[in-house]
Amino acid sequence: MVSTGAVPNLAFRRLRGQRSAGEFAAAVRRSAREIGERVACDARYIGRVESGEIRCPNYAYERVFLHMFPGMSLVDLGFSPRETVRGRAARATTEIPSPLVFHSESPVLHSDTDEESDVLRRVFMTSGTTVLAAAPLGPGPAAGATAPDRHRVGEAEVSAVENAVRRIRLLDDRHGGDGLYRDASRPLRTAYALLDSGTAARRSTADRLHAGAGELAISVGWLAHDSGRFEDARSHYAEALATARVAGDAALEAHAFCNASFLARDTGRPRESVRAAEAGQRAARPLGSPRLLALLALREAGGRAGFGDRAGCERAIGRARTAFGRGPCDADPEWMTFFREAELEMLEAQCWSALGDWSRAARHARRAIRLQDPHFTRNLALYRAELAWDLARAGRAEEAATAGHRVLDLLDGVRSSRIRTMLAGTTQVLALRRDTTDEVRGYLERYAAVSGVST
Structure with missing residues (x-):
């Protein structure tokens, strides 16, 4: 929402030069990738900055802009100093903050009322007749819940959903799914309540809300998947796929099939995993993202490894490596920032592991660990557990x-839970050895102390 009296950012407009807003947004996304940041910059965002609607960018955009224009400050770029946009009045023209924050003592999500805008307070807090947290994902009203009043859904509500997706992904990268799932389910119910009860002023807003709700369903489904709640994960992925079909959103459909394939592999349904991966590839082909096709090919490879199809697995890995080698592009979905060379190696390691080629799997797992960005703490733990x-x-x-x-x-x-289950299996194998060394005994004792499980 643009505040009254917004002052156009002419300095930022001059920096764009002769490039269109879309071309400049693409340059911002490329610069973000160079420094490992994740921003969903588009022409609309550039327009909001240039109009003065965004007086000060969030910290991720700040790092990207300062990387693009070395030696310049936010003020040089036409933004207001961050300290001048603190407080309730100023927040109306600053980027909407995420409704979800992390406190170091416990990796869970909660509302930060000191930083929320009025819209986020209305959308993500439960009170009175809103009861959005109790809104059902399936048909029919939840018992005792009052449906929210119909109202017009606009930029603020959609941005809130999109920011929730980004925040959940960031926290998952660092901490894993166990402590996040239940709290993350609340904004998901809110997003679908908005779909059920709201009317968007524009088709583009409705499309973004469908995409945001679907991506949120996948993110929450992944938290369920990672924490061992497989039936919940399956339900969330199905919800995202249904949303994609309703909205005609091929990118969301490809993402939903990608995660559904992964879940099927992890729950012992390898043929279903292959079918889902193949469906995802069909949805993804028109999107122009080789990296997305590479990931879906690896999902297929994992499924084929699950039922012993070594030749089919090798062919799928070959396709994945060829597509991955074409490099990143602007068509790559925002959610794929985790899919770097380290993840490629890890997924191949899992294929060889499923085929019983343990030494080959270990070689790829070592490469994954060596290549992994330490920012992705959960994945680093996963790669080490695989090794x-x-x-x-x-x-x-x-x-x-x-x-x-x-x-x-x-x-x-x-x-x-996924990592802990893998480590428990490894520990069991080591505990059964007759020729246990001091090194192995030391590990077994530490594992027992940490987990409270006798080995």
Whole structure:
């Protein structure tokens, strides 16, 4: 929402030069990738900055802009100093903050009422007749819930949903799904309540709301998946797929199939995993993102490995590596920022592991660890758990114990049932060995102390 008296940002407009707003937005996204940031910049965002609607960017955009224009400050770029846009009156013309924040003592989500705008307070807090947190995902009203009044959905509501998606993904990258899932379900119910009860002023707003709600369903589904709530995850992914079909959104459809394939693989349904991955590839082909096709090919490879189709798995891995080698592009979805070379290696490691080629799997897992950005703490723990798993099964017990120690080093800050299950399996293999060394015994004792499980 543009505040009364917004002053156009002429300095920022001059920096854009002869480029269109869309071309400049693409340059912003490329610069973000260079420094490992994630921003969903488009022509609309550039317009909001140039109109003065955004007086000061959020911290992610600030880092990107200062990277693009070295030696310049926010003030040089035409923005107001951050300290001048603190407080209730100023927040109306600052970017809408995320309604979800992380406190270091417990990786869970909660409302930060000191930073929320009035819109986010209305949308994401439950009170009176709103009761959005109790809104059902399926048909029919929840017991005891009052449906929200019909109202016109605008920029603020849609931005709130989109920001919730980004915040959940950021927290998941750092901490895993166990401590996040239940709290993250609340904004999801809110998003679908908006779809059910609201009317958008413009078709573009309605499309963004459908896409945002669908992406939120996938994000919450992934938290359920990572924390071992597989039926919940399956339901959320199905909800996202239905939303994609209703909205005719091929990108959302491809994402939903991608996660559904992963879930099917993890729950022992490899043929379903392959079918979902193939459906995702069909949806993704017109989108122009080789990286998305690479990830979906790896999902297919994982499914094929699950039922012992080594040749089919190798072909799918080959397609994935070829597509990945074409590099990133502006058509890559925002949610794919995790899919770098490290993740490629990890997914291939999982394929060889499923095929019983433990030593080959361990080689790829080591590469994944070496390549991984330490910012992605949950994934780093996962890669190390995969390495420990593969080394234990390859008979390399001491190396597996060393890798297991390194997983335990990260588990204070990462809550992922998937990782803990993998580590428990590795520990069981090591505990059954007759020729246990001091290194292995040390690991087993530490695991027992940390987990409270006797080995």
